[in-house]
Amino acid sequence: MTNGERRMMNPLSETGDKRQTGRLALWLGLFLFSVYLFSFSGKFHVVDELMVFTAGHNLAQYGRPDVNQLIWTNHWQEVQSAFWGVDNQLYTKKAPGFALAVAPFVWLGHTLPGLNAVHVSLLLNAVVTALTAALLLVWLVELGFSRRAALVAALMYGLGTIAWIYARMLWEPPLTALMFLLTVWSLRRFDAVDAPRARLGWAALTGLALAVNLLLRFEMAVAAGMVGLYLGVKRPTPFRGQATNDQRRMAGDQRPAMPFRNRLPVLAAALTPVAMVGLGLLYFNYVRFGSPFETGYSREFSLIPPWIGGYGLLFSPGRGLFIYSPVMALLFFGLRPAWRRLPRPYFLLIAGLCLFYWLFYGSWFAWGGTWGWGPRFLMPILPLLMLFVAETVQNSVRKAQWLLVWGLFAASLFVNILGVAVDFNEHYLRLGRNDNFVFNWSAMPLLGHWRILREGLVDILWLRPGPDGLTVDWAIFLPSLLVVGLTALGLALAVRRSRRLASPLGVLLSLVVVAGAVFVTQRATARAALADDQSQADLPVLNLLNTQSRPGDLLLVPMPPYGDVQEVTTRLMSYLHRPVPTYAWIESEPRAIQPDERERLRQAVLSGGRRVWLLERWLSPLDPPTPTAAWLNREAFPVASRWFDHSGRLTLFVLPGQSPAAAVLPVEAGFSGGLSLVEAAVLDTAVTPGAVVRVRLTWQAPSVEGAASAGLPNDSVLGFVHLVQTGSGGGPVAQNDRLLVDLQNFRQSPLLPGQKAVQGYGLQLPDDLPPGRYALIAGLYLGSSGQRLARSDGSPDDFVYLMDVVVE
Numbered sequence: 001m002t003n004g005e006r007r008m009m010n011p012l013s014e015t016g017d018k019r020q021t022g023r024l025a026l027w028l029g030l031f032l033f034s035v036y037l038f039s040f041s042g043k044f045h046v047v048d049e050l051m052v053f054t055a056g057h058n059l060a061q062y063g064r065p066d067v068n069q070l071i072w073t074n075h076w077q078e079v080q081s082a083f084w085g086v087d088n089q090l091y092t093k094k095a096p097g098f099a100l101a102v103a104p105f106v107w108l109g110h111t112l113p114g115l116n117a118v119h120v121s122l123l124l125n126a127v128v129t130a131l132t133a134a135l136l137l138v139w140l141v142e143l144g145f146s147r148r149a150a151l152v153a154a155l156m157y158g159l160g161t162i163a164w165i166y167a168r169m170l171w172e173p174p175l176t177a178l179m180f181l182l183t184v185w186s187l188r189r190f191d192a193v194d195a196p197r198a199r200l201g202w203a204a205l206t207g208l209a210l211a212v213n214l215l216l217r218f219e220m221a222v223a224a225g226m227v228g229l230y231l232g233v234k235r236p237t238p239f240r241g242q243a244t245n246d247q248r249r250m251a252g253d254q255r256p257a258m259p260f261r262n263r264l265p266v267l268a269a270a271l272t273p274v275a276m277v278g279l280g281l282l283y284f285n286y287v288r289f290g291s292p293f294e295t296g297y298s299r300e301f302s303l304i305p306p307w308i309g310g311y312g313l314l315f316s317p318g319r320g321l322f323i324y325s326p327v328m329a330l331l332f333f334g335l336r337p338a339w340r341r342l343p344r345p346y347f348l349l350i351a352g353l354c355l356f357y358w359l360f361y362g363s364w365f366a367w368g369g370t371w372g373w374g375p376r377f378l379m380p381i382l383p384l385l386m387l388f389v390a391e392t393v394q395n396s397v398r399k400a401q402w403l404l405v406w407g408l409f410a411a412s413l414f415v416n417i418l419g420v421a422v423d424f425n426e427h428y429l430r431l432g433r434n435d436n437f438v439f440n441w442s443a444m445p446l447l448g449h450w451r452i453l454r455e456g457l458v459d460i461l462w463l464r465p466g467p468d469g470l471t472v473d474w475a476i477f478l479p480s481l482l483v484v485g486l487t488a489l490g491l492a493l494a495v496r497r498s499r500r501l502a503s504p505l506g507v508l509l510s511l512v513v514v515a516g517a518v519f520v521t522q523r524a525t526a527r528a529a530l531a532d533d534q535s536q537a538d539l540p541v542l543n544l545l546n547t548q549s550r551p552g553d554l555l556l557v558p559m560p561p562y563g564d565v566q567e568v569t570t571r572l573m574s575y576l577h578r579p580v581p582t583y584a585w586i587e588s589e590p591r592a593i594q595p596d597e598r599e600r601l602r603q604a605v606l607s608g609g610r611r612v613w614l615l616e617r618w619l620s621p622l623d624p625p626t627p628t629a630a631w632l633n634r635e636a637f638p639v640a641s642r643w644f645d646h647s648g649r650l651t652l653f654v655l656p657g658q659s660p661a662a663a664v665l666p667v668e669a670g671f672s673g674g675l676s677l678v679e680a681a682v683l684d685t686a687v688t689p690g691a692v693v694r695v696r697l698t699w700q701a702p703s704v705e706g707a708a709s710a711g712l713p714n715d716s717v718l719g720f721v722h723l724v725q726t727g728s729g730g731g732p733v734a735q736n737d738r739l740l741v742d743l744q745n746f747r748q749s750p751l752l753p754g755q756k757a758v759q760g761y762g763l764q765l766p767d768d769l770p771p772g773r774y775a776l777i778a779g780l781y782l783g784s785s786g787q788r789l790a791r792s793d794g795s796p797d798d799f800v801y802l803m804d805v806v807v808e
Contacts, residue, residue, distance in 0.1 A: 020497060021141045024151065026507070027494040029134035030514060031487040032158040036126035036167045037518060038480045039420045042119050042461040042525050044570065046371055046425075047073055049170040051081050051092045053121055054573065056102025061110070061579035065099050067092050069569050071585035071593060071601075072559070083296050084597070085288040088604040093296020096284060097215025098172040110577045112519070116526035118574040123522075125174040129167035132178040133158040136383050139185045140390050142192075144341065151495070152405075153390035160412035161325040161382055162374040165419045172216045173379030179216070181383040182209040183227060184350060191234075191346070196265075203231065203269040211273035213380075214281070218295060219360065224274045226352055231266055234345040306359045309367030313358065313375040318438035318445060319367075324374030324419070325382075327389065327412040330405065334391030341391070354381045368438045371428045373419045373445065415446065422449040423459040461525055475524035483517045486510065526574075534564065535571065537646035542575045544642070544650065545613065549578045552610035558587035558628045559617040568617060581608065587626050602631065605655070612636060612653040619648045624747035633750065637683075637694040637762035638738065654692045654762045656683065669800045670792035671780050674702030674710030675717065675741065677800055678756065682776065686806045689771075693763040693805055695721050697778060699740060703754040712753075716783030717741040721761040723805060726775045733774060734763040740780065769807055776802040 044050045051073070055065040066089040067082050074080050074090075082092045092099075105124050109117030133154045140150035157163055166174050183206055190202035210227060213220040282292035289296075314321050322329050339347055361367055361377035396402050427448035428437070437443040456465055462476035490510055530539060545555070557572070559565055569584050576582075583601060585593040593601070605612060616626055621643065625633065629651070632638070636653035643649050663682045670676040676699070683694040697719060702710055719740040722732035738759055742749040751757035779799035780789040788798040 021138055021147060024147060024494045025134040025137045027487065027491040028137055028151065028154055029130040031491045032133050033126050033130040034480070034483040034487040035159065036129065036164070037123070037521060038484050039168060040122070040461050040480070040525065041168055041423070041459045042122065042529060045169060045423060047077065047081060050566065050570065052094055052098045052172065053102055053118065053170050055092050055096070055099035056121070057106045057117065057573050058581070059099050060103035060106040062581055064089065065096055066090055068581065068583040069573065071583060071597065072565050072591065075586060075591040083289065084600055086290040088600040091288045095215055095218055095281065097212060098175060100215065101175060102170070114523045114526055116522070116529055116574045118570055119522055119525050119529070122168070122170055125169060125171070126167045128174045128178050129158060129163050132163070132174065132181055132383055135178070135181055135185060136386055139181065139188065140387070142188060145390055145394050149390055149394040152393050153386050156327050156389060156409055156412070157383060157386050159416065160327040160409050162376065162379065163382060164416045165373045166376060166379060168420065171376065173376050176213055176216050176220065176380040177383050179209045179213040180223070180353065180380050183223070184384060187227070187230070187346070187349070191343070200265060200269045203266045204273070207270035207273040210270070211277040214274060214277050218281070218297070221278065222356060223353060224271065226349060226356070228267060228271055230345055230349045231270055232263055303363045304365050306363040308362070309364065310359055310362030312438055313362055313367060313378055316438050317441045318443070319375045321375050321378055323446070324415055325412055326415065327408045328385060329408060330392040331385050331388035334388035337391040337395055338388050350384050350387065354384055357381050371424055373424050418446060418449040418453065421458050421460060422452045424449070426452050426457060461528060473524070473528055476521060476528060479517045479521040479524065483514055483521070486514060529574065534567070534646070537644065538568065538571055541615065541644050541647055541650055542572070545576055545580065546578055549580050549613065550611070553580050553613060554605055554609035554611070555580045555582040555613045555615065556605070556628060557582065557584040557615045557617060558626050559584065561586050561588060561590050561592070563617050580613070587628065610655055610657070612655060614651045614653060615648055617648045622745070625750070633760060634758050635760070637692065637696070637760035638736070639692060639762035639764050654694055656694065663803060665802060667800060671789040672792055673712040673717070673789060674706050675712070675780060675789070676700045677778060680778065680802050682803060684805070685803065686808060687765060688808055689765055689769040690767040691765050693723060693734065693765065693776070695761045695763070695776065695802070697721070697759050697761065699751055699757050699759065701741065701751045701753050701755055712743070713782060714743055716744065717780055717789070718783055719759060719778065719780055721763060721776065721778045723763050723774045723776055726773050726804065733769055734765050736761040736763050739783070765807065771807050773804045773806055776805050778802055
């Protein structure tokens with residue numbers, strides 16, 4: 001075969017066409033991204049999304065992929081999504097790859113002003129799916145398809161399959177799909193070049209894609225084995241694009257098999273990234289759970305006969321691929337043409353990947369997945385299946401054939417609009433149970449979505465139900481529509497091969513305009529998410545935490561079982577821009593945190609922070625102290641507390657740390673009413689301005705009979721600790737007052753007759769406090785009048801002197 005014949009049969013040699021294909025792929029990707037942005041919902045639909053986002057969020061914010069904000073999920077559903085690690089942190093059972101992908105989006109959402117970190121992260125799969133469609137177009141053109149057929153197939157993937165639905169969600173299937181496509185594309189490039197260095201480069205890219213997929217799903221290791229087998233046994237024949245197998249044999253393109261020792265560098269380049277990631281995952285499991293082989297999934301692993309799930313993933317009314325993506329029915333007509341187009345090993349690899357993962361997930365006990373839309377488990381192989389759809393598009397020359405192609409595409413668009421416009425949770429909630437819809441035609445989500453859409457309940461952020469019907473949020477609608485218009489124009493000009501977009505400057509200006517419109521849209525969605533009354537009530541809490549939290553702080557959020565658990569958790573991660581590790585759980589039954597979990601939480605807090613913010617959700621001044629507040633009142637030192645209407649109480653505590661008390665003082669000082677100060681412990685005797693002086697007091701109340709005889713006031717009694725200048729007679733330079741006894745409200749009273757109570761007091765020193773010696777005093781006063789209680793030992797003082805504190 002001459003060099004001229006080789007160039008004719010190898011599309012990689014057509015440099016001009018490559019540029020045109022690249023421009024077309026760029027504008028296709030931008031157009032699809034704009035459509036996904038236009039259909040943006042701005043919320044999570046399943047707990048799995050929240051789980052992977054939380055891991056990525058915490059990884060970006062403070063470098064640890066825990067999910068401590070989601071302790072409550074372990075009591076929200078039967079199957080746990082997270083498990084406690086050996087370091088007393090909660091970790092998701094999912095592989096860490098998607099958290100790594102989410103982390104840069106989280107960082108961007110917390111760094112750029114006026115954005116919602118959740119909304120920015122929800123753009124990840126929009127970007128990924130758009131990239132997948134663009135790469136799909138490039139791959140198909142390099143396989144010898146016309147640009148027209150490749151463009152139609154890529155548009156079908158982006159708009160006519162479940163890819164559109166999952167582009168709006170934060171799940172790993174779209175990214176695994178991109179990595180699968182990148183794997184087979186890089187293998188195609190590997191086969192198309194002869195230079196050893198170039199072949200090693202494409203083999204390394206193949207290995208990188210496989211390694212990323214392994215980071216996303218543990219079972220993707222099987223794909224690495226299949227690719228390794230392909231590279232190990234395939235004859236080194238260059239890829240010939242659109243030439244058929246018969247044409248290759250006629251051209252005499254048969255080379256002797258490569259000795260195995262010559263294949264070793266290729267195999268090493270492809271499998272080294274996979275091996276490194278595999279070892280990294282084993283170490284990751286060991287660090288989290290104490291065993292390299294423990295992922296969390298081993299506690300729920302179960303298989304069923306594959307024909308049940310295999311059939312269901314293709315044809316069932318609840319999960320069938322051909323029902324939720326009708327255009328995929330075209331693949332049956334493309335199998336034989338693809339068999340003739342592709343080299344046998346390459347075809348068998350693609351077919352093997354598709355068959356294995358279809359049967360594997362068909363055998364998984366939860367093949368129907370949780371609440372969702374269509375067969376999400378088939379998303380990884382969906383771009384590979386589009387090869388066979390593209391064959392049908394390429395070979396459709398008759399009018400009837402095109403009517404079939406466009407008819408199925410139109411049906412797929414209609415199905416996807418139903419899936420995009422309605423939150424599938426609304427349908428499943430109306431069913432009451434979610435285990436009887438997969439093979440139940442009457443419970444088919446398509447029918448349910450149609451009914452819900454007719455009621456006007458939509459799942460698009462710029463279109464929301466109002467008192468007078470649907471209302472449009474123009475601040476979101478107009479810039480997102482502008483992006484659709486600009487990218488559609490760019491795609492049309494690219495199809496027409498217009499020179500207006502050929503220059504790099506034209507492309508750059510277009511990208512800047514699109515990026516600016518996306519930024520404006522995201523700022524508008526961030527404002528829209530704060531428009532409801534509850535968000536407005538929580539906004540002062542967020543502002544305070546954003547301005548006053550510091551490195552080393554922790555945030556604890558115990559919530560009532562009837563509270564807005566997921567909403568407040570999401571809101572905190574969306575708008576709390578400071579890196580404050582957060583723990584959130586349900587405080588009381590039902591679905592309460594268990595004693596062993598509470599102990600883990602206690603250990604994690606005491607060993608992991610310097611200060612703790614306690615947000616007691618939906619607490620009123622008449623409610624008793626929560627168990628968490630009672631624990632912190634004993635072991636930590638409250639500095640300040642503030643009530644927020646319709647949100648809760650936010651209290652700042654300073655933790656004791658690892659050092660023992662600097663001074664323990666047996667006091668035994670009595671006050672009128674029978675109350676006495678038994679002991680005082682001062683943890684900070686020499687401090688600097690701006691520091692916190694930590695004091696722990698032990699109080700004793702008389703018995704019921706003793707309280708009556710001693711005249712214990714029928715009023716609230718507060719304990720105080722003041723830091724005053726010695727010998728000056730002036731007021732305190734720092735103080736902390738706390739409720740001690742309230743006989744009018746026994747549920748709130750920390751100290752009851754006949755009991756002892758230990759209370760911590762944190763005295764926040766002013767930043768400009770002059771150096772010197774200051775006296776630390778403690779006492780009691782009535783809440784109604786502020787009158788101090790006199791000493792019962794005849795002392796003229798109405799306080800107890802504890803010790804001097806030196807401010808350096």
